[in-house]
Amino acid sequence: AQSVTQLDSQVPVFEEAPVELRCNYSSSVSVYLFWYVQYPNQGLQLLLKYLSGSTLVKGINGFEAEFNKSQTSFHLRKPSVHISDTAEYFCAVTTLGSSNTGKLIFGQGTTLQVKP
Amino acid sequence: DTEVTQTPKHLVMGMTNKKSLKCEQHMGHRAMYWYKQKAKKPPELMFVYSYEKLSINESVPSRFSPECPNSSLLNLHLHALQPEDSALYLCASSQSGTGNLVYYGYTFGSGTRLTVV
Numbered sequence: 001a002q003s004v005t006q007l008d009s010q011v012p013v014f015e016e017a018p019v020e021l022r023c024n025y026s027s028s029v030s031v032y033l034f035w036y037v038q039y040p041n042q043g044l045q046l047l048l049k050y051l052s053g054s055t056l057v058k059g060i061n062g063f064e065a066e067f068n069k070s071q072t073s074f075h076l077r078k079p080s081v082h083i084s085d086t087a088e089y090f091c092a093v094t095t096l097g098s099s100n101t102g103k104l105i106f107g108q109g110t111t112l113q114v115k116p
Numbered sequence: 117d118t119e120v121t122q123t124p125k126h127l128v129m130g131m132t133n134k135k136s137l138k139c140e141q142h143m144g145h146r147a148m149y150w151y152k153q154k155a156k157k158p159p160e161l162m163f164v165y166s167y168e169k170l171s172i173n174e175s176v177p178s179r180f181s182p183e184c185p186n187s188s189l190l191n192l193h194l195h196a197l198q199p200e201d202s203a204l205y206l207c208a209s210s211q212s213g214t215g216n217l218v219y220y221g222y223t224f225g226s227g228t229r230l231t232v233v
Contacts, residue, residue, distance in 0.1 A: 034221065043122075043206055043226035044159070051221075090158055103172060104149075104208075104222060106158035 002027040004093050006107035014115050015083055021076040021110045023091030033074040034092040034104070035065055044090065050074060061085070086114045118143060122207050122225035130233055131197060137228045139190040139207030145223070148190040150182060151206040153227070159206055165190060197232045204229050 007022040025031060032051050036044040048059025055067040065076045074091060091107040120141045129135050139148065147166045151159035164172035165184040179201075181193040190207055207225040 032221075036224075041229070044208075044224040046221060046223070049221050103161055103164065104159075109156075109158050 002031065002093050002095060002105050004091050004105055004107035006089075006091050006110050008110050009108065010111045010113065012113045012115060013081055016080050018079050019077065019081050019085075019112065021089050021091075021112065023074045023076065023107060025072050025074065025091075025093045027072075027093065027095065029095050031093045031095055033065075033067060034094075035059065035063070035074075035076050036090045036092060037061075038088045038090065038109075040087070047076070047089075081112070081114050083114050083116060085112055087112060118223065120207055120209055120223050120225035122205075122228050124228060125226070126229050126231075128231045128233060129194065129197065131199070133197075134193070134195045136194065137192040137205055137207075137230075139192075139225055140188055141209045141223070142188055143209065143211075143223065144187075145209035145211050146187060147210045148184060149208040149210075149222070150190070150192055151208065151224075153204040153206055155203075163192075194230075197230075199232050202230055202232045 003026045005024045011021060013019045034049045035047040037047050038044050047063050048057045048065055050057050050067045058064045063076055063078050065074055067074050089110045089112055092104050094104050123138045127135060149164050150162040152162055153159040161174050162176045163182045168184045168187055179196050183191040204227045206227045208222045210222045
């Protein structure tokens with residue numbers, strides 16, 4: 001079975017500072033990895049995804065993430081955050097191949113609080 | 117069209133009411149999903165439809181009844197709900213669902229916020 005652990009429930013950071021939101025996963029098979037953002041009272045928006053190829057993935061709004069297979073991690077980074085980045089961030093995983101049931105497994109979420 | 121549209125955006129219903137949530141996509145996606153999200157929690161999978169057939173039911177109570185009339189439309193019929201069913205209900209779609217088919221990612225709708233009184 002797959003699982004996702006987001007290591008920080010809340011991350012406070014000042015505006016224009018860099019940020020890293022940490023995500024580790026557990027799976028016995030190959031996976032697809034995702035980061036989603038959820039603004040208050042809205043649905044989930046895809047920030048970026050890792051399917052294959054380059055381990056450094058660039059997404060929308062200046063975010064990027066690095067897939068590290070040996071450490072089973074997929075941490076999200078942004079070099080300079082804005083007030084508007086304040087939101088809930090979810091890391092998620094689904095499996096490849098014959099074990100792919102279409103089920104997306106989410107981490108518990110990290111609240112990014114950007115302060116002026 | 118690259119969106120998943122959910123209606124209504126807000127719904128208040130009594131415990132004896134019958135209501136339906138609607139989800140629509142025109143991206144040609146063949147897998148569609150219902151998720152339930154409580155406040156400050158991640159979304160929880162309820163149902164998966166793949167090629168208009170129900171492929172996963174995550175032991176959801178029968179007061180929730182999904183329906184997939186065609187490849188673009190997904191409904192969730194609600195009956196005799198409890199106050200603890202109040203939540204944000206999210207619909208999502210993806211290019212393919214099960215098996216070895218190539219997968220490109222999920223698109224979520226903005227959700228229906230349901231309040232059961």
